[in-house]
Amino acid sequence: MSAKKTTEASKSERRSAASVGAPRGLGSQTAKQGKTMLGAEAIVASLEAEGVDIVFGYPGGQAIKIYDALFDSTQLHHVLARHEQGAVHMADGYARATGRPGVAIVTSGPGATNTVTGIATAYMDSIPLVVITGQVPRPVIGTDSFQESDIVGITMPVVKHSFLLQSTDELTATFREAFHIASTGRPGPVLIDVPSDLAGAEMVFEYPDQVSIPSYKPTYRGNAKQIRAACRLLEDARRPILYVGGGVVTSEASDELIRLADLMQIPVVTTLMGKGAFPASHPLNLGAVGMHGAKYSNLAVTESDLLIAVGARFSDRVTGKLSEFAPHADVVHIDIDPAEIGKVREAQVPIVGDAKGVLAGMIDQLVKDDAHPQTQAWIETISGWRTRFPFYHPNIKEDDAEIVPELVMEELSDQLDPRASVVVTEVGQHQMWAHQFVDRETPRSWLSSGGLGTMGFGFPAAIGAALGCPDKQVVCVAGDGSFQMNSQEMATAAINGVPVKVMILDNRALGMVHQWQKLFYQQRYSETILEPNPDFVKLADAYGWQAERIDEPGQVSDAIARMLAHDGPYLLDVKISPEQNVYPMVAPGSALDDVMGAIDVAVGAVRTDMPATPAEDRSPCATIDAQFGGRWESDPDDKHERMSAEEFSETEGA
Amino acid sequence: MKHVLSVLVENKPGVLSRVTGLISRRGFNIESLSVGPTEDPTMSRVTAIVNADEVGYEQITKQLHKLISVHKITDLTDEGAIERELVLIKVNATPDRRNEIIEIANIFRAKIVDVGRSSLIIEATGDEEKLRGLEDLFRAYGLKEVIRTGKIAMSRNSKDRSAE
Numbered sequence: 114m115s116a117k118k119t120t121e122a123s124k125s126e127r128r129s130a131a132s133v134g135a136p137r138g139l140g141s142q143t144a145k146q147g148k149t150m151l152g153a154e155a156i157v158a159s160l161e162a163e164g165v166d167i168v169f170g171y172p173g174g175q176a177i178k179i180y181d182a183l184f185d186s187t188q189l190h191h192v193l194a195r196h197e198q199g200a201v202h203m204a205d206g207y208a209r210a211t212g213r214p215g216v217a218i219v220t221s222g223p224g225a226t227n228t229v230t231g232i233a234t235a236y237m238d239s240i241p242l243v244v245i246t247g248q249v250p251r252p253v254i255g256t257d258s259f260q261e262s263d264i265v266g267i268t269m270p271v272v273k274h275s276f277l278l279q280s281t282d283e284l285t286a287t288f289r290e291a292f293h294i295a296s297t298g299r300p301g302p303v304l305i306d307v308p309s310d311l312a313g314a315e316m317v318f319e320y321p322d323q324v325s326i327p328s329y330k331p332t333y334r335g336n337a338k339q340i341r342a343a344c345r346l347l348e349d350a351r352r353p354i355l356y357v358g359g360g361v362v363t364s365e366a367s368d369e370l371i372r373l374a375d376l377m378q379i380p381v382v383t384t385l386m387g388k389g390a391f392p393a394s395h396p397l398n399l400g401a402v403g404m405h406g407a408k409y410s411n412l413a414v415t416e417s418d419l420l421i422a423v424g425a426r427f428s429d430r431v432t433g434k435l436s437e438f439a440p441h442a443d444v445v446h447i448d449i450d451p452a453e454i455g456k457v458r459e460a461q462v463p464i465v466g467d468a469k470g471v472l473a474g475m476i477d478q479l480v481k482d483d484a485h486p487q488t489q490a491w492i493e494t495i496s497g498w499r500t501r502f503p504f505y506h507p508n509i510k511e512d513d514a515e516i517v518p519e520l521v522m523e524e525l526s527d528q529l530d531p532r533a534s535v536v537v538t539e540v541g542q543h544q545m546w547a548h549q550f551v552d553r554e555t556p557r558s559w560l561s562s563g564g565l566g567t568m569g570f571g572f573p574a575a576i577g578a579a580l581g582c583p584d585k586q587v588v589c590v591a592g593d594g595s596f597q598m599n600s601q602e603m604a605t606a607a608i609n610g611v612p613v614k615v616m617i618l619d620n621r622a623l624g625m626v627h628q629w630q631k632l633f634y635q636q637r638y639s640e641t642i643l644e645p646n647p648d649f650v651k652l653a654d655a656y657g658w659q660a661e662r663i664d665e666p667g668q669v670s671d672a673i674a675r676m677l678a679h680d681g682p683y684l685l686d687v688k689i690s691p692e693q694n695v696y697p698m699v700a701p702g703s704a705l706d707d708v709m710g711a712i713d714v715a716v717g718a719v720r721t722d723m724p725a726t727p728a729e730d731r732s733p734c735a736t737i738d739a740q741f742g743g744r745w746e747s748d749p750d751d752k753h754e755r756m757s758a759e760e761f762s763e764t765e766g767a
Numbered sequence: 768m769k770h771v772l773s774v775l776v777e778n779k780p781g782v783l784s785r786v787t788g789l790i791s792r793r794g795f796n797i798e799s800l801s802v803g804p805t806e807d808p809t810m811s812r813v814t815a816i817v818n819a820d821e822v823g824y825e826q827i828t829k830q831l832h833k834l835i836s837v838h839k840i841t842d843l844t845d846e847g848a849i850e851r852e853l854v855l856i857k858v859n860a861t862p863d864r865r866n867e868i869i870e871i872a873n874i875f876r877a878k879i880v881d882v883g884r885s886s887l888i889i890e891a892t893g894d895e896e897k898l899r900g901l902e903d904l905f906r907a908y909g910l911k912e913v914i915r916t917g918k919i920a921m922s923r924n925s926k927d928r929s930a931e
Contacts, residue, residue: 269785270792274835277780294835328777328838452829455822 136292137213138164140322147319152281153178153312154185156245159288161188162320165216167207167580168192169200173220174260175247178312180218192580192609195601197224199573201231202599205240206574209560210535211581212365214241214295221247222260225306226267230567232302233271237564238386239363241300243291248277250310265306273301278308281316286324293324298331299450300363331449335466335474343421343445343462344478350419352491353379354439356402356431359386359563360424360448361468362556367391369472370423376479378486380495382410384425385548389559393531393552399495403431404699405545408711409498411699414439415706416494421445424468427457428564437704447471502697502711504549508718515690516666518543518618521673522550525588525616528673534558534586535578539571539595542624545695547590558585569598572615576606579613586614586677593619593646603656606682614676615684621646622691631694632724642691653684664688696720769798770824771848771920774813774831775839778804782836786813789830795819799852801917810838814919843920853892853916855880856902859909860887868908875901886911 138161145158156179160168169192172180183191194200197219204215215235219228225246235242248254249261265277274294276287287305295303347353361370367390374381374397381391382402391398399410414420420442425431432438435457446453446460447468454463464471505519529536531554538544538561553559560578562570575589596617606613620627623641630638653660659679663672669687676685696710713721776782783802790797799816819827831837843850860868860883868887872879877891891901895918902913 265781266784269788326835329835452826452833456826
């Protein structure tokens with residue numbers, strides 16, 4: 114009996130927090146239980162019962178009753194954003210940094226529609242959010258009344274689930290279900306639309322502890338037979354790779370991942386979402402893989418004979434040309450979402466389950482089998498590539514007078530305490546440089562919009578992360594384009610005393626698109642020059658921030674130190690050249706090992722395989738369309754082989 | 768290949784658009800669709816015919832399973848399930864040709880539900896082949912309007928085979 118209990122205890126330890134799904138707060142045990150109150154007060158009481166302590170939002174006519182109820186709450190701290198999109202990104206950043214669901218409250222109509230990008234961002238990256246939108250009173254729904262929008266309909270493709278509240282009877286159960294759905298299984302955003310007449314109606318507050326959703330039962334425990342099959346493949350593999358995505362962060366499976374990698378000596382590549390799940394300092398860490406990943410990581414994936422994908426979804430930004438992605442490898446695919454398995458790449462061993470438990474199960478099995486790593490030769494090969502193709506070499510510096518963004522990122526990485534900091538990025542070139550050069554040791558210390566690639570995400574997300582982790586140094590690495598998409602949130606940071614640091618890699622251009630125009634569109638820089646930018650230092654000053662601008666390489670180190678040492682919010686505007694490109698790069702539609710611009714030490718540490726200027730006489734669009742193989746992905750009847758960019762342009766010419 | 772999907776969903780507002788929206792958003796086309804209540808008032812049955820290859824079909828069902836509102840998906844494609852559809856056909860019928868048309872309708876066990884000065888409305892149920900045959904025969908007289916309900920299907924077995 115006691116032995117059985119111990120096994121059960123050790124099994125329950127293996128469950129990630131996401132698999133529990135019970136209220137984090139007191140649930141039915143709050144002082145408000147059983148009291149008669151208004152619907153709006155019951156919403157606040159429900160959030161309190163869920164253990165929520167911070168909400169982000171923006172009031173308005175149809176949310177006014179909820180805000181009136183918030184006025185009396187001692188538990189909920191409301192952060193007033195300056196735009197609803199900012200509020201949702203803040204809730205998202207909070208959720209990514211803490212692992213707890215983020216909550217946003219907005220009004221109907223434009224307030225609700227402004228949340229769409231934030232919700233879609235969270236959906237693509239599987240982030241738990243509960244978004245509460247005010248709605249016009251039930252009797253006028255459907256009459257195009259003032260500030261009415263069908264937000265449930267609008268957000269349907271980008272939510273995990275949504276509710277249009279129909280009666281106060283279902284209010285508390287709806288909130289319990291929303292939090293349960295948002296934070297369990299593969300997490301995601303859940304929207305609750307609250308008609309304002311319900312917010313004003315009287316009801317008795319009875320918060321449930323349990324949920325009963327018969328149609329929603331995520332699979333946490335991996336199939337034991339499949340786990341054994343995966344172990345057999347691994348025991349025989351000579352060139353295995355662990356391909357790690359954001360699911361490992363969500364599942365809190367880093368310890369198990371490290372143990373498995375150590376036990377079988379498996380090199381690890383991480384996606385943008387998986388960064389931090391495996392320590393950068395670990396000798397088996399190969400870091401970034403994909404379009405702007407290291408050449409050695411991409412070669413390692415291409416040459417691997419076994420790819421163990423954990424909580425990763427074979428995004429086109431990782432795989433490049435799909436038919437040439439890891440062509441020699443069997444695939445073990447571990448994911449809690451069965452729909453991800455086989456969606457893009459066929460898996461020889463599919464395992465549906467929570468990464469934490471599945472990896473632990475694999476370790477147990479391998480120990481039982483007395484398995485030994487056979488990867489020494491493989492690790493040596495990769496190590497050779499690593500020495501030969503470094504991310505950076507002083508040789509390639511183009512101009513001594515210009516600040517080199519790669520070195521700025523390296524300096525930032527060196528000055529940050531990896532265990533006491535969170536790095537958040539916007540989207541673009543700076544994001545890729547940060548991905549390549551900022552080292553992260555722990556999960557939830559790297560936040561970036563991976564799937565949707567939302568410019569304007571990073572800065573508000575950094576505010577949310579800083580509010581969720583007050584003991585951590587939060588730095589947002591931004592581009593001048595991205596930062597201007599939600600710069601109004603400087604007010605939010607200043608007023609709430611959020612000591613967030615914003616470091617702008619300022620090239621006066623939309624750098625990533627500019628780079629594509631340079632490489633693939635004959636340097637026709639259509640609408641990618643932002644010159645003249647506003648004076649960011651003056652802008653920061655206007656919001657009551659400290660700020661500084663630097664434009665010489667010698668200033669970088671001290672300026673970063675000053676930024677990090679400052680108590681409050683701080684903006685550091687780092688001028689870099691608009692001509693800087695992110696390398697290495699795999700052209701869209703190319704194979705993962707077809708890397709442009711990687712540094713090759715063997716030929717004197719210069720960038721090799723630089724892209725040729727496209728011929729003048731053909732449309733560069735062909736190359737770009739080829740990123741989806743020159744065909745529409747969605748046509749189920751199209752069984753044709755995917756075309757390479759060259760093949761595609763040949764057919765164009767013929 | 769055509770797949771007949773029988774999807775048991777919560778009987779709540781907006782559920783149909785969740786199901787159809789998901790199928791179209793993932794790039795598939797719905798060929799036929801019908802929705803109706805079931806023996807359980809909290810549940811509705813969506814019968815959809817979708818054209819997809821094996822991989823595509825697997826994606827559709829897996830994605831549908833992820834919808835919180837979807838309780839169960841049954842694949843009735845290879846079941847030899849009973850498929851039925853109802854069709855209303857308004858056919859040109861001058862008085863002198865009325866009898867011919869009624870004769871054809873009788874052969875197909877179709878009903879005449881309305882008689883007009885120059886047209887008849889015929890109601891017929893059956894499987895796809897029968898209804899196509901009927902429509903072809905009436906075409907010769909001139910079809911004014913054809914309306915079909917979309918297919919519904921039911922497994923012959925007492926126990927449904929799950930689509931997983």
